[in-house]
Amino acid sequence: xxxxxxxxxxxxxxxxxxxxLDGFYEIRHRERGxxxxxxxxVFLCGLTYTLNxxxxxxxxxxxxxxxVDLFSEMQGIFVIFxxxxxxxxxxxxxxxxxxxxxxxxxxxxxxxxxxxxCGIPAxxxxxxxxxxxxxxxxxxxxxxxxxTVIMMLLGIMTIHxxxxxxxxxxxxxxxxxxxxxxxVYMMLSTLLDQVFMFLRSIYLELLFRG
Amino acid sequence: MKRFMKNKLIPVILLLLMIMEPLTAYASExxxxxxxxxxxxxxxxxxxxxxxxxxISGVSLGTTAFSNPQDIFVAQDGLVYLADTxxxxxxxxxxDMKSIVKEITEFNNNGTxxxxxxxxxxxxxxxxxxxxxxxxxxxxxxxxxxxxxGEVEETEQTPELVKIVENPTSDVLEEDYVFTPLKVTVDxxxxxxxxxxxxxxxxxxxxxxxxxxxxxxxxxxxxxTIEKFWKKFKTKEQREKSLMYIATEYTGIDVDPSGFLxxxxxxxxxxxxxxxxxxxxxxxxxxxxxxxxxxxxxxxGFSDYSGPxxxxxxxxxxKGIYSLLDAKRGRIFTYDYEGNLLYIFGGIGTQEGTFVTPxxxxxxxxxxxxxxxxxxxxxxxxxxxxGNLINDAVELRYDGDETLAVDKWKEVLKFNENLELxxxxxxxxxxxxxxxxxxxxxxxxxxxxxxYSIAYKRYRNEYLKKNxxxxxxxxxxxxxxxxxxxxxxxxxxxxGGQSYE
Numbered sequence: 020x021x022x023x024x025x026x027x028x029x030x031x032x033x034x035x036x037x038x039x040l041d042g043f044y045e046i047r048h049r050e051r052g053x054x055x056x057x058x059x060x061v062f063l064c065g066l067t068y069t070l071n072x073x074x075x076x077x078x079x080x081x082x083x084x085x086x087v088d089l090f091s092e093m094q095g096i097f098v099i100f101x102x103x104x105x106x107x108x109x110x111x112x113x114x115x116x117x118x119x120x121x122x123x124x125x126x127x128x129x130x131x132x133x134x135x136x137c138g139i140p141a142x143x144x145x146x147x148x149x150x151x152x153x154x155x156x157x158x159x160x161x162x163x164x165x166x167t168v169i170m171m172l173l174g175i176m177t178i179h180x181x182x183x184x185x186x187x188x189x190x191x192x193x194x195x196x197x198x199x200x201x202x203v204y205m206m207l208s209t210l211l212d213q214v215f216m217f218l219r220s221i222y223l224e225l226l227f228r229g
Numbered sequence: 230m231k232r233f234m235k236n237k238l239i240p241v242i243l244l245l246l247m248i249m250e251p252l253t254a255y256a257s258e259x260x261x262x263x264x265x266x267x268x269x270x271x272x273x274x275x276x277x278x279x280x281x282x283x284x285i286s287g288v289s290l291g292t293t294a295f296s297n298p299q300d301i302f303v304a305q306d307g308l309v310y311l312a313d314t315x316x317x318x319x320x321x322x323x324x325d326m327k328s329i330v331k332e333i334t335e336f337n338n339n340g341t342x343x344x345x346x347x348x349x350x351x352x353x354x355x356x357x358x359x360x361x362x363x364x365x366x367x368x369x370x371x372x373x374x375x376x377x378x379g380e381v382e383e384t385e386q387t388p389e390l391v392k393i394v395e396n397p398t399s400d401v402l403e404e405d406y407v408f409t410p411l412k413v414t415v416d417x418x419x420x421x422x423x424x425x426x427x428x429x430x431x432x433x434x435x436x437x438x439x440x441x442x443x444x445x446x447x448x449x450x451x452x453x454t455i456e457k458f459w460k461k462f463k464t465k466e467q468r469e470k471s472l473m474y475i476a477t478e479y480t481g482i483d484v485d486p487s488g489f490l491x492x493x494x495x496x497x498x499x500x501x502x503x504x505x506x507x508x509x510x511x512x513x514x515x516x517x518x519x520x521x522x523x524x525x526x527x528x529x530g531f532s533d534y535s536g537p538x539x540x541x542x543x544x545x546x547x548k549g550i551y552s553l554l555d556a557k558r559g560r561i562f563t564y565d566y567e568g569n570l571l572y573i574f575g576g577i578g579t580q581e582g583t584f585v586t587p588x589x590x591x592x593x594x595x596x597x598x599x600x601x602x603x604x605x606x607x608x609x610x611x612x613x614x615x616g617n618l619i620n621d622a623v624e625l626r627y628d629g630d631e632t633l634a635v636d637k638w639k640e641v642l643k644f645n646e647n648l649e650l651x652x653x654x655x656x657x658x659x660x661x662x663x664x665x666x667x668x669x670x671x672x673x674x675x676x677x678x679x680x681y682s683i684a685y686k687r688y689r690n691e692y693l694k695k696n697x698x699x700x701x702x703x704x705x706x707x708x709x710x711x712x713x714x715x716x717x718x719x720x721x722x723x724x725g726g727q728s729y730e
Binding site (some may be wrong): 050077078083147149150 | 266269271673678679681682683685686
């Protein structure tokens, strides 16, 4: 139990916010991180995103509340998360990246922390503003997003022991590999669907003939 | 049995009520969909604003059947003018459209008897002059109606000619231009506005004396970025062979009492199919929340039934309200002066109250008339209580009586809770009376962020003013507590105790 959850490990998520370079180095080499905590952060981030869509103030919220569904939002967040991790892992292990898959999961997961920390105050604030004050809301959201992007960049750079340029190249390749994965998935599902339909029609034919 | 009564009967009755209730709730009396679009451009079904109440054909009037009729006009005194194009005549119908006041087939042209050839458009002025777009004779015939309408004691007389407008000549017109007028309308000053065939430069404007003055309101040509991109790769020959990008023609015109011209046209993007032209020929129409004046918003698909609405005619009704007629799906879209969609009704079909080929729309008191050229019928619609309430509320608002309109809007909400316009109307009224909390509720339901913000700001200021004492007390208490806490901790540390951190 201590391996995954301890007060020290929870505190470490906050230490990372201000010391991303040292922090991610120790995650890679000194086992300071924890995969379950990273997944919890992803979950909370999905929750914050959904809450933002439902509860953000009327002035800044353009989402039709009837179209928001916690389950499908969460599904989307986790699918994107794992696609990114798998895509990054499949690129970096060919490009001398030092990070293991669990390091990538932790780096991406932990760096979503600012989204939660800025998202919740933004939701609360958005309920108390009028339309000409919406800049404050967007500023907070922007800070959270920028912080996350910087942390993710530094995290991936550190765990793989890359230079900044190489990180950017691998991120670009990661996006391409995500597209390839999606393409293969779609092709596979259509083909499997056709095979299934073929077998089903044979079965039906036999059923009607016999 | 008694026990059964006690335990089972009530749930059974409740269940039966639950099953039977929708049967009455969804009974529909009109042969078409009645709906509107909400803030998210989604279709929201509404009660019918107008229901069909009558259809008038040549046979029902006791004359020969209409043949390919193209235009109707309702004059200020309620008489209905019909251009029976295929029969080369113009009919004047009584106000209730049950009898013919006069059938005009010929007129006295300076001593000789003259006839029409495919009269396409009609318009009558308040001083009883009838304008007829005599399309195949390439002229506009203006007749005096005093004789016909019995104001002069001579009944069997051919109508008196006032003037003939033909052969417009100008530097801007080509030498061999053939003037084929289709639709005609006249403003309060007697200026004549004409939509002519193959005239892409705009509406032709004639002075009262029949002198051609200028074009009016050219429709802008829209070329998409993709088309521009491909054009760069075309050779000169290819470019010459490809289709020319020319403006479309206007399809219908109407003029409002202050002399602004409403002109409809077919927009292939389905965004704006109507212009309101000021005396300078500039478009000054207002767009509502959806920024769309082109009829239907959901136009995707590949069937004949999909695609943007083909707006074929427009009618200015009253107090800024105008209606557009869509030939594609047979719908009538009604907008207010701010460009908000009020209601949609009508459809293509063969049932009573639907159209096959709608060509013209007109409006009388509480009535909307649509002319169907294929069915050779005038289909008349009458406003329901719901439609009347919306009309009344919009008219009151147009006059500036927002507080009076609130009662109407509240009635509207009883029929249709989802009408955002009604909620906004009520919200704005509460805003002016200072009930900010209620205003916020209704403005939020009406999805008006702008006015909601105003209401919220005032509510917030009021709330802060009222509770400033509590806030200040709270702040002082917290500050004091913080200072005390700090002092205690200092003492604790001095005594060698553990820190709290």
